[in-house]
Structures are given as C-alpha cells and as structure tokens.
Amino acid sequence: MRIICAIGRRGGPELIGRLAEIVGGHAEWLMLHVIDKGPRHDLEDFLRGPLHRRPDHGSPPHEMALDEAEETAGRAAVDEALAAARQAGLKAEASVRAGNPERTVVEFASEMQADLIAISGSEGAEGHPHMGPVSVGHTARFVIDHAPCDVLLFREKDRSGIL
Amino acid sequence: MPDLHTSVGAAIFLATLAVIMIRPYGVPEAVAALGGAALMLAGGFVRPAEAVTLLVNDWNVYGFFLGMMAISALADQAGIFEMLAYRAGQWGRGSGMRLYLAVFAVGAMITAFLSNDATALILTPVVYALATRLRLAVLPFVFACTFIADTASFLLPVSNPINILFMDACGGNLGEFLHHLLLPSIFCIGFNIAVFAWLFRRDLRMSYDPALLPVVDLPDRRYYNFTVVLLILVAVAYVAAAANDFPLSIVALSGGMLLFAGAARYRCLDMAKLGKEISWSLFAFITGMFIVVRAVENLGLTTSFGGWLTGLAGDSRLGAVLIIAACTALGANLINNVPMALVMISVLGAMHAHPVNRALVYAAVFGADLGPNLTTVGSLATMLWLLILRRKGLEISTLEYFKLGVTVVPIMIMAGSLLIWLNL
Numbered sequence: 205m206r207i208i209c210a211i212g213r214r215g216g217p218e219l220i221g222r223l224a225e226i227v228g229g230h231a232e233w234l235m236l237h238v239i240d241k242g243p244r245h246d247l248e249d250f251l252r253g254p255l256h257r258r259p260d261h262g263s264p265p266h267e268m269a270l271d272e273a274e275e276t277a278g279r280a281a282v283d284e285a286l287a288a289a290r291q292a293g294l295k296a297e298a299s300v301r302a303g304n305p306e307r308t309v310v311e312f313a314s315e316m317q318a319d320l321i322a323i324s325g326s327e328g329a330e331g332h333p334h335m336g337p338v339s340v341g342h343t344a345r346f347v348i349d350h351a352p353c354d355v356l357l358f359r360e361k362d363r364s365g366i367l
Numbered sequence: 368m369p370d371l372h373t374s375v376g377a378a379i380f381l382a383t384l385a386v387i388m389i390r391p392y393g394v395p396e397a398v399a400a401l402g403g404a405a406l407m408l409a410g411g412f413v414r415p416a417e418a419v420t421l422l423v424n425d426w427n428v429y430g431f432f433l434g435m436m437a438i439s440a441l442a443d444q445a446g447i448f449e450m451l452a453y454r455a456g457q458w459g460r461g462s463g464m465r466l467y468l469a470v471f472a473v474g475a476m477i478t479a480f481l482s483n484d485a486t487a488l489i490l491t492p493v494v495y496a497l498a499t500r501l502r503l504a505v506l507p508f509v510f511a512c513t514f515i516a517d518t519a520s521f522l523l524p525v526s527n528p529i530n531i532l533f534m535d536a537c538g539g540n541l542g543e544f545l546h547h548l549l550l551p552s553i554f555c556i557g558f559n560i561a562v563f564a565w566l567f568r569r570d571l572r573m574s575y576d577p578a579l580l581p582v583v584d585l586p587d588r589r590y591y592n593f594t595v596v597l598l599i600l601v602a603v604a605y606v607a608a609a610a611n612d613f614p615l616s617i618v619a620l621s622g623g624m625l626l627f628a629g630a631a632r633y634r635c636l637d638m639a640k641l642g643k644e645i646s647w648s649l650f651a652f653i654t655g656m657f658i659v660v661r662a663v664e665n666l667g668l669t670t671s672f673g674g675w676l677t678g679l680a681g682d683s684r685l686g687a688v689l690i691i692a693a694c695t696a697l698g699a700n701l702i703n704n705v706p707m708a709l710v711m712i713s714v715l716g717a718m719h720a721h722p723v724n725r726a727l728v729y730a731a732v733f734g735a736d737l738g739p740n741l742t743t744v745g746s747l748a749t750m751l752w753l754l755i756l757r758r759k760g761l762e763i764s765t766l767e768y769f770k771l772g773v774t775v776v777p778i779m780i781m782a783g784s785l786l787i788w789l790n791l
Contacts, residue, residue, distance in 0.1 A: 243505060243506065244495065
C-alpha cells in the first residue's frame, strides 16, 4: 500500500502519528509538501501594476529572500514529518514541490499510483478570515473531489464547531 | 439645460474617468489622464498658458512625490525594511499575535513617515518572506500590511501623497491637521487591529520559534547606520516643516539627495534599480488629472456640485462633514483617489464660505485616504486582497469581502466623521 501524506507548513508529525495509529506500519509512505506560489505571484503581479510599478520585487534581493524563505520552510516541514515517521519505524520518503497545492497533490498521487492520500482538513484554510462556518480548507476540498484514490481526511483536534 | 460646450467638457471628463476605471485594452491610467488633458486643451476648456501656470504652481506636489519615492527606494536598498521586519520578529517573542501587533506597529510607523505606498509595496513582500520562514499563515500578515497602509494614512500630512494634494491646494498646517485627524486616525487604526485580530484569531494563536528568524544580510553596515540617522532627521524635519508651513517637497527632495549621496559614498547605489523603483507614470497621471479637473472647474461643474452638497447638508455641520467624507470615499472607490481628491479640492474651493470649511477639507482627506478600502475598485489594499483570494478561491468570495468592506469601512467613516465634528 502506498500512502501520500500531504504535509502542510505545520502539523506534519501529528498527521503521521494519527495515520500510523490507523493504518499501522505496513505501507510505503511518501511525504509531500507543496510550496504554494499562488499568493506570491498575485502579490508580484499587483506590485507591477501601472501606477504602482515596482519591478524590483521581481528581482533580487526580495525575490531571492522569498525563494529562500519558501524553500527553508518547506524543507523544515517535510524533515519534521520524516523524522516523526522514521521514529515510528515507518518506511518513508519525502518530496518538496512548488505549484498549486491541490493540483500538485492530485497529480503526485496519480504519478505515484498511490492507494491513499492523507490530508488535514485545514489545508488551504489558513489565512482566511473566519467569517462563517467552514468545513474544510480549499486544498483539502479539491483533493477530496479530484483524487484518483481514496482520501483520508484528518480534522483539527481543537475544532470548535461553527465559527 | 447645459450648453453644448459644457456638455462636451463633461463628456470628456466622464470618458477619462471611465477609461481610468475600466482600463479597456489595458490602457494605462497615465495615458487615459494625458489623453483627457489633451482633449481638454484642444477643446479650449483650459488655455495652454493656464495649464502651464497650474502645473508650475504644483511644484511642491511633484517634488514631494519624487523625494518620497526616492527615500523609500533608497531605504529599501539599505535594508531598513528587512531590519524592521526582523525586529518585529524579535518583539513577537514566539507569539503569532504579538508578531501581528508588531507588524501593525511597524506598518503604522512606515506609513506615518514614509507614506502608505512604502508600507503596501515594500514592507508587504518583506513581511511575506518573514511569515513564510516562521511557518506562520502568510495572508493575515500580508493583509495587516496592506490595510494599515490605508488606515494609518492620515496620521501625518506626509503619510499619504493624497494628503499633500489637499494641503498644497487648501493650505493648513500640522496643528490643524492633527486637531482634525488625530482622533479619527487613532480610532481607525485601533478598530482595524481589533477587527483583524478577531477575524484571523485562529491563525494568530500559532506560535513560532524565534530561532528561525533570518539573519539580515545588510549590504553595508555603515550605509545602514547612515540611513537610520538620516531617516530620523527626515522624520523630524517633516514634522517641523508641516508645523511651520515650510514646503514638504524640499524636505523630501533633500532627504532623497542625501540618501543618494550616502549610497554613492558607501558604494551601495544601484542607479538602474532606483530608476525602476520610482513610478514615473504617476507624474504623467497627476499632470493629466490636474488639467482635466481644472477644465471641469472652469466650466463651473465643481461649483455646482459643491452647491448641491451644501444644499444636501442643510444647516447641519455633522451632516456636512459626513457628506463630504462619504462622498469622497465613494468617489475614491469608483474612480481612483487621485482624481477624486482633485475634484474635491475644487469643490471645497467653491464651498469656501461654508462655516466649517476647514473641517470639511480634513473630512475629504479622511474619505480619500480611507475610502478605497470600501469595495473592490480603486484601492491598492483591496485589489491585493481580491487578487490573492481569487486565486485561493473558495473560502471567501468577492461578496464576502464586499460584506466585510461595507461593514467595517462605513463604521470607520461614520465614527471618524463624528470625531471630526466633535472637534469643531
């Protein structure tokens, strides 16, 4: 059995721990973290607007600082998850990719012929104002709708229902 | 019934505003404004000599815009923004909420002394990188930067270039500015922080490891120190100049030139980058709009509009303040706050006999600075919000944003107008 664990910026070890309790150690685990370039590209497009032209942000040093920050954070997230998996005696590998998180997770699952995708329900919900009931984040929702295999959705333990 | 001449002039004005709003075929705002100005000149709505005099008299505005942009760009090259973000990370001491408050504080300080554009355009990517590295949710911090850029825009005359347009045309000094706008400013900043802290409360509960803070790689420590000292001097000079009716452009240009000399002295000057950091199209846009708005003023349209607004307010002073603030805010949304500010300056000129004319000037400043947050058109911060969320997609729709905007901003405008009125 091949399992893709969609690792967000945080919460990787917790996801691995809870998943190991459910499926045990008889599986091949692939940890995937996707660096979401979307908001950053939107930000850069905006900064290049006609009256607010700031091409500087498309070139060093801000470009380099942003790349470095994303790489560092992504690598730290998967390393943390990988360490948790190995500590639990699981056979695991890690990968960091850049792109649209929901599409990348689905494509990666197809590419790897995965049997299961494990994802936190809060993936894609971070940073959005909580103005009403939210079931799952948009990344998790897209994966549920488009995954080529089964999906196991983990809920945050401290969810307090509506709002 | 207006005559043909007036109708043609009004049509050119409205067409110019429409092109600025809609930007058909991606026509830049500056081209639209210059096109409108050319038509107004060709149609005889403004005489060429009058246009030249008008533009020459606005030297303080052009000089301030140039100096302000140069100071921000050179401060960025010295590493000031990275260092401030790093300090905010230190002040946060591992708490997401404390870091959030620190970002608001840094944003308010940069807006107050370097203008709202410096916060929205330069601080935002720096804070984005910081939040990413600390593995925090990025969007609340990005929104904090872009919104504080608007809500802290009326702390000082130099906090938003729009303020300079008003101060240059309508007069006034720092004392008067603070008398009318300090309380609304404090209220709006506090309200902004409180509402956002509540909205993003779940993400801000996160903690971070301060050891993850990046080491700031300054291009040259001496140039950095020089820039810090100079920025403090510029801030003091801005306050002193605004208090004594001294042209702010001279302070801004002097500061820019000294920073330029310092960058050259410490071999940190990147001319190509500096040239790109200055939005040259802004000068063309303002030039075009100065002429277009003068043309409608010559036609008496702004006087009529002022008369209508006066009639609408009746004898109520609070009504007049509210109407001017709300009308300016709405116009800043529908078009862009530069042309709306110029129209309101002309309208206020026509309302000079109004008993609370001076307060109305500041009500217009307040509306023009804050208004763009109301809906989806016309604001840097709201455009950014929507651009990001459109891509992110599902959690918050345009309608939801609109609900937030029309809930929060009218409260700010009403409360701010009330505070201006209470201070009459």
